[in-house]
Amino acid sequence: MTCCVELTDVQKSFGTTRALAGLSLRAAAGSITAVLGPNGAGKTTAMEICEGLQRPDAGTVRVLGRDPRSDAGALRPRVGVMVQDGGLPVMSRAVELLHHVARLYDQPRDVDELVEALGLAPFARTSVRRLSGGQRQRLALAIALVGRPELVFLDEPSAGLDPQARLAVWDLVRGLRADGVSVVLSTHLMDEAAQLADRVVIIDHGRVLAEGSVPELTRRSASKNTAPDSRTPAPGAIHLTGTITPEARADVEDLATRHGLHLHQNSPTGPSAVGARTLEDVFLELTGRSLR
Numbered sequence: 001m002t003c004c005v006e007l008t009d010v011q012k013s014f015g016t017t018r019a020l021a022g023l024s025l026r027a028a029a030g031s032i033t034a035v036l037g038p039n040g041a042g043k044t045t046a047m048e049i050c051e052g053l054q055r056p057d058a059g060t061v062r063v064l065g066r067d068p069r070s071d072a073g074a075l076r077p078r079v080g081v082m083v084q085d086g087g088l089p090v091m092s093r094a095v096e097l098l099h100h101v102a103r104l105y106d107q108p109r110d111v112d113e114l115v116e117a118l119g120l121a122p123f124a125r126t127s128v129r130r131l132s133g134g135q136r137q138r139l140a141l142a143i144a145l146v147g148r149p150e151l152v153f154l155d156e157p158s159a160g161l162d163p164q165a166r167l168a169v170w171d172l173v174r175g176l177r178a179d180g181v182s183v184v185l186s187t188h189l190m191d192e193a194a195q196l197a198d199r200v201v202i203i204d205h206g207r208v209l210a211e212g213s214v215p216e217l218t219r220r221s222a223s224k225n226t227a228p229d230s231r232t233p234a235p236g237a238i239h240l241t242g243t244i245t246p247e248a249r250a251d252v253e254d255l256a257t258r259h260g261l262h263l264h265q266n267s268p269t270g271p272s273a274v275g276a277r278t279l280e281d282v283f284l285e286l287t288g289r290s291l292r
């Protein structure tokens, strides 16, 4: 696959907090990659390293084949960034700011179209300071997209949005892929990952636990019962499907041992396949916790 983003064994600590503990992931060009993990998993740190906003302690990072810090100037017109807290100048009026950013690019998107698509019109003349969290979120997304980037990083793109606004954002993100734009987004929302992503990378404690397409990750495989053709999963077992790193597998084995559970590496076409699982099930099986 042609990669738009490639992180190899990236490490990052803040004091004694290890945010990234050897994170390796690849995102394919022209597709949507979701980095899925609970609060504190390291998603924002990973995104900010890709955006050149943080320097990794170790490991390599390539964004469109370049180093996001030393090649920041070359990457800026090609990459759109939506950061989690918006990072917008608080005194600016919403749509004025969008026009202003649009003027920085050679071939910006049509501002009116973005205003329409993201429902910015009702607060067009409101200052950023007075926008609600969801309104700021939508404005930040518009700003990330206005320069027609070939790659966008969206950190929790629908956080704080009501269901209707969330659907509008999802449509917009799908539209980006249809236009050939590469999207890397972080989320702790299972349905967001399941709805949007071509590939999901599940992370926790700063490293990858599992990755694959949603069907790969959730495909039901061997039954937890020992009976080969049983359709009822037995309690007390952990099933692994999709790709899993050796470190993550070691963690899962440790978890299984501590909780007295059996561990199965499943064959996706095994004779005892039962109904499909959800990403939530996959996450629970990998970490023993649900996503918050």
Ligand SMILES: Nc1ncnc2c1ncn2[C@@H]1O[C@H](COP(=O)(O)OP(=O)(O)OP(=O)(O)O)[C@@H](O)[C@H]1O
Pocket (backbone or CB within 6 Å): 014, 015, 017, 018, 019, 037, 038, 039, 040, 041, 042, 043, 044, 045, 046, 188
């Ligand atoms: N600037 C910082 N100073 C100290 N600790 C930090 C800093 N940034 C992140 N951390 C810590 O690093 C870990 C990973 O944080 P990060 O924000 O990357 O996680 P996240 O997956 O994005 O979480 P959330 O979903 O809550 O945004 C957390 O323990 C966090 O407290």
